[in-house]
Amino acid sequence: MGxxxxxxxxxxxxxxxxFVVSALTFLVGRLTPGDPIEAQFARDHTPEQIEAIRASxxxxxxxxxQYVKWVxxxxxxxxxxxxxxNQPVFDILGPNFVNTLILTAAGVVICAVFGxxxxxxxxxxxxxLPDRLAMLLVQAxxxxxxxxxxxxLIWIFSLxxxxxxxxxxESRNGGGLGDLLAHLVLPGVSAALISxxxxxxFTRLGIIQExxxxxxxxxxxQGVPRRRILGKHIGRNILPAVVNIIGLEIGTLITGVIFVExxxxxxxxxxxxxxxxxxxxxxxxxxxxxxxxxxxxxxNLVTDLAVDALNPRLRR
Amino acid sequence: xxxxxxxxxxxxxxxxxxxxxxxxxxxxxxxxxRVVDGVGFxxxxxxxxxxxxESGAGKSITASAILGLLPxxxxxxxxxxxxxxxxxxxxxxxxxxxxxxxxxxxxxQNPLASLDPSFTIGNQLREIIGLHRPATRKRHQHxxxxxxLRNVGIxxxxxxxxxxxxxxxxxxxxxxxxxxxxLSGPALLIADEPTTALDxxxxxxxxxxxxxxxxxxxxxxxxxxxxxxxxxxxxxRVAVMKDGRIVEQDRRERLLTAPAHExxxxxxxxxxxxxxxxxxxxxxxxxxxxxxxxxxxxxxxPAPPAAAGPLVTLRNVRKEFVVxxxxxxxxxxxxxxVDDVSLRIERGEVxxxxxESGSGKSTLARxxxxxxxxxxxxxxxxGSTVSDLPRAALRRLRPRFQFVFQDATGSLNPRIPxxxxxxxxxxxxxxxxxxxxxxARAAEVLDLVSLPASYLERxxxxxxxxQRQRIxxxxxxxxxxxxxxxxxxxxxxDVSTQASILDLLLDLKDELGLTYLFIGHNLAIVEFLCDRxxxxxxxxxxxxxxxxxxxxxxxxxxTRELLDAVLPIHRDAPREVPVGx
Numbered sequence: 017m018g019x020x021x022x023x024x025x026x027x028x029x030x031x032x033x034x035f036v037v038s039a040l041t042f043l044v045g046r047l048t049p050g051d052p053i054e055a056q057f058a059r060d061h062t063p064e065q066i067e068a069i070r071a072s073x074x075x076x077x078x079x080x081x082q083y084v085k086w087v088x089x090x091x092x093x094x095x096x097x098x099x100x101x102n103q104p105v106f107d108i109l110g111p112n113f114v115n116t117l118i119l120t121a122a123g124v125v126i127c128a129v130f131g132x133x134x135x136x137x138x139x140x141x142x143x144x145l146p147d148r149l150a151m152l153l154v155q156a157x158x159x160x161x162x163x164x165x166x167x168x169l170i171w172i173f174s175l176x177x178x179x180x181x182x183x184x185x186e187s188r189n190g191g192g193l194g195d196l197l198a199h200l201v202l203p204g205v206s207a208a209l210i211s212x213x214x215x216x217x218f219t220r221l222g223i224i225q226e227x228x229x230x231x232x233x234x235x236x237x238q239g240v241p242r243r244r245i246l247g248k249h250i251g252r253n254i255l256p257a258v259v260n261i262i263g264l265e266i267g268t269l270i271t272g273v274i275f276v277e278x279x280x281x282x283x284x285x286x287x288x289x290x291x292x293x294x295x296x297x298x299x300x301x302x303x304x305x306x307x308x309x310x311x312x313x314x315x316n317l318v319t320d321l322a323v324d325a326l327n328p329r330l331r332r
Numbered sequence: 333x334x335x336x337x338x339x340x341x342x343x344x345x346x347x348x349x350x351x352x353x354x355x356x357x358x359x360x361x362x363x364x365x366r367v368v369d370g371v372g373f374x375x376x377x378x379x380x381x382x383x384x385x386e387s388g389a390g391k392s393i394t395a396s397a398i399l400g401l402l403p404x405x406x407x408x409x410x411x412x413x414x415x416x417x418x419x420x421x422x423x424x425x426x427x428x429x430x431x432x433x434x435x436x437x438x439x440x441q442n443p444l445a446s447l448d449p450s451f452t453i454g455n456q457l458r459e460i461i462g463l464h465r466p467a468t469r470k471r472h473q474h475x476x477x478x479x480x481l482r483n484v485g486i487x488x489x490x491x492x493x494x495x496x497x498x499x500x501x502x503x504x505x506x507x508x509x510x511x512x513x514x515l516s517g518p519a520l521l522i523a524d525e526p527t528t529a530l531d532x533x534x535x536x537x538x539x540x541x542x543x544x545x546x547x548x549x550x551x552x553x554x555x556x557x558x559x560x561x562x563x564x565x566x567x568x569r570v571a572v573m574k575d576g577r578i579v580e581q582d583r584r585e586r587l588l589t590a591p592a593h594e595x596x597x598x599x600x601x602x603x604x605x606x607x608x609x610x611x612x613x614x615x616x617x618x619x620x621x622x623x624x625x626x627x628x629x630x631x632x633x634p635a636p637p638a639a640a641g642p643l644v645t646l647r648n649v650r651k652e653f654v655v656x657x658x659x660x661x662x663x664x665x666x667x668x669x670v671d672d673v674s675l676r677i678e679r680g681e682v683x684x685x686x687x688e689s690g691s692g693k694s695t696l697a698r699x700x701x702x703x704x705x706x707x708x709x710x711x712x713x714x715g716s717t718v719s720d721l722p723r724a725a726l727r728r729l730r731p732r733f734q735f736v737f738q739d740a741t742g743s744l745n746p747r748i749p750x751x752x753x754x755x756x757x758x759x760x761x762x763x764x765x766x767x768x769x770x771x772a773r774a775a776e777v778l779d780l781v782s783l784p785a786s787y788l789e790r791x792x793x794x795x796x797x798x799q800r801q802r803i804x805x806x807x808x809x810x811x812x813x814x815x816x817x818x819x820x821x822x823x824x825x826d827v828s829t830q831a832s833i834l835d836l837l838l839d840l841k842d843e844l845g846l847t848y849l850f851i852g853h854n855l856a857i858v859e860f861l862c863d864r865x866x867x868x869x870x871x872x873x874x875x876x877x878x879x880x881x882x883x884x885x886x887x888x889x890x891t892r893e894l895l896d897a898v899l900p901i902h903r904d905a906p907r908e909v910p911v912g913x
Binding site: 229230235237240249328329 | 401430431432434442447450459460496498509513
């Protein structure tokens with residue numbers, strides 16, 4: 017089977033990329049000034065004691081040995097011990113990472129649904145009022161900052177109208193799926209905003225371009241209704257581009273989510289990573305970056321495979 | 333609004349399609365252009381009616397108007413179109429959607445893009461069948477699709493039904509388009525330049541097929557074309573359009589034998605025909621296509637070649653391309669584009685290379701022009717072996733062989749004035765010492781291609797297609813090359829423009845003592861222009877011969893096939909009725 021082999025080959029391709037990413041994060045962390053052990057223990061420990069603590073984390077070893085040890089820890093010891101919190105890194109990040117993924121997923125869904133919707137409305141009404149309005153919205157929205165937009169959403173929908181919770185992930189007394197969804201709306205929309213507008217633009221452009229293509233003329237000349245041409249032919253032909261943009265935008269979304277988390281007080285890894293950077297918690301930073309990079313690579317892989325599968329020219 | 337020059341429309345009353353006083357304009361306000369101006373004609377049941385004209389004549393837009401498919405910005409200002417007495421469209425209202433597909437079918441110029449690339453042929457045919465016969469079941473739809481593919485001469489129907497458009501050749505796709513447009517048995521089939529994008533051999537098959545399909549469904553064909561060969565082969569009646577008006581319409585035989593209008597005469601005269609150069613020579617006329625003018629200066633006597641011996645020699649040249657391989661997801665394989673070709677091009681001759689698309693003629697030209705390196709074999713240009721030359725030496729040699737490409741628009745930079753595009757290579761290759769010298773030379777070559785020096789400041793989009801190709805030739809000539817490699821330089825041009833470019837090439841060759849390598853797929857043009865002709869098929873040079881020996885008995889079957897594919901203009905004799913393919 018060529019396809020299975022192809023997928024395995026692409027999976028294998030992730031390994032060298034991950035290696036480069038891990039080596040870079042490792043190096044950048046070590047090369048920036050500041051020392052977490054000094055910062056934490058210098059006040060009440062002797063230099064000898066500090067040296068001993070350093071040795072217990074393996075920080076006295078040559079750089080390459082530290083790297084090898086860390087990579088081994090990634091597979092066997094939960095990403096190594098956090099220098100500040102003294103727990104395996106993945107144990108600390110795990111639950112919050114799931115929360116981040118939930119928020120990202122919500123953002124992706126909002127982005128895909130509303131991005132395509134706005135794009136279709138604008139594209140089918142090319143040069144008419146709905147198109148102009150939608151493009152005005154897109155133009156204005158693209159220039160908003162995520163922070164500001166999030167705060168405005170909170171002010172309108174939570175403080176003034178009282179429809180949705182201000183922040184956090186669940187109400188104090190818990191409340192199941194409905195409660196979670198209510199908490200997801202505002203951060204999801206803020207996270208999705210920019211990507212959604214990018215997607216809307218590409219969808220609109222795709223529809224306009226495909227509308228002028230020869231095959232659309234063929235089917236129009238055969239009396240196929242406009243709605244069906246749009247739904248079947250144009251839809252199918254812009255699908256690969258839409259999937260591609262969504263895939264790319266998931267990457268942007270993950271980065272955006274880290275900011276949104278702090279606005280909405282969402283218990284994700286964003287806050288943790290910011291703290292880890294401040295405390296120079298090498299192992300935690302590295303573990304977090306590797307997790308995010310892995311997500312990124314997997315999303316890219318799935319996108320590529322999906323786009324290939326959607327293109328009849330590449331399928332056989 | 334009927335123009336005075338409009339010929340009377342023969343009133344029969346039994347017309348299938350009636351177009352009356354049709355006017356279409358582009359844009360609004362004072363800058364609006366009237367692209368179709370009071371056009372009227374009838375298409376009778378069962379006949380093939382050809383609308384002939386050059387680009388910009390308004391023939392395609394007339395055809396689109398019949399189906400209500402006018403491009404954005406175009407507007408019907410007056411006139412009416414009726415089918416069997418029922419109004420299809422008029423300036424005030426349109427009921428065209430009822431007629432689309434079921435009563436009027438349309439076939440477009442570009443078969444490569446006219447089918448949806450994302451669905452199989454079977455899927456697209458079934459969609460149209462389902463639309464026109466909503467009651468048919470899926471299995472039955474499949475059978476109808478299969479029958480129609482067989483009707484248009486496709487034998488392996490199972491493969492084609494399951495194929496995507498990109499898996500079929502251009503000719504196959506045009507067959508599928510014909511099936512798609514005719515399967516509902518429309519009374520009128522409109523074919524807009526159906527064979528312009530196809531090879532000569534395929535063109536003849538497709539035209540034959542169109543006539544057969546019309547014969548079977550009992551419908552009429554409205555054929556839009558710029559090619560009088562096509563008219564002569566396929567049409568019953570003809571209307572000639574110029575600048576949005578019909579200047580003349582008549583039965584085919586009458587129009588081809590004794591054209592009444594000056595414009596028709598000049599169009600027919602511009603078509604290169606097999607044997608024309610020898611007929612001209614017999615009558616003591618120069619070998620030129622354009623109208624014979626009294627004051628036309630006699631072409632200069634051919635300049636003698638500077639030295640004897642071949643200018644280009646190819647010995648066992650072979651070029652392989654590697655397709656696929658690591659990272660492409662496809663298996664790596666080799667593909668031989670040029671296979672063991674040996675030939676000589678003598679100084680001062682015009683060597684023609686002919687073959688169907690994909691036969692390797694452009695690759696061979698690129699090898700000779702040093703744009704590709706051969707996989708094996710050697711290419712000698714004026715004593716130096718181009719194929720082994722180091723980069724710097726090859727660069728010094730480059731000004732001596734120059735290219736003129738088919739796509740004149742694509743080979744000019746749209747953002748730079750054309751003068752700059754001619755003078756830049758002069759500076760780069762050290763042919764001109766100063767900017768002023770290069771400008772002067774650019775003006776000089778512009779004069780050679782009969783364009784005023786004021787054109788130096790123009791941008792490519794301000795020029796017509798023919799003028800752009802003249803610029804392409806001027807740019808190549810500026811470097812004073814010995815060899816001009818002409819890769820289908822006229823196949824994107826109108827007949828009259830093509831005639832003037834071919835005449836220009838002949839004039840320049842005589843004046844400057846150039847050597848040409850001319851690539852084409854139309855044997856009539858190659859025969860008219862070239863001294864010797866080489867025939868390529870699948871990368872193999874089948875034979876080379878002198879143009880005068882084209883009809884000799886020992887010609888290769890492939891050459892005969894190409895000769896057979898030329899559609900001559902039958903002036904007096906009744907047409908051989910093309911049936912089948």
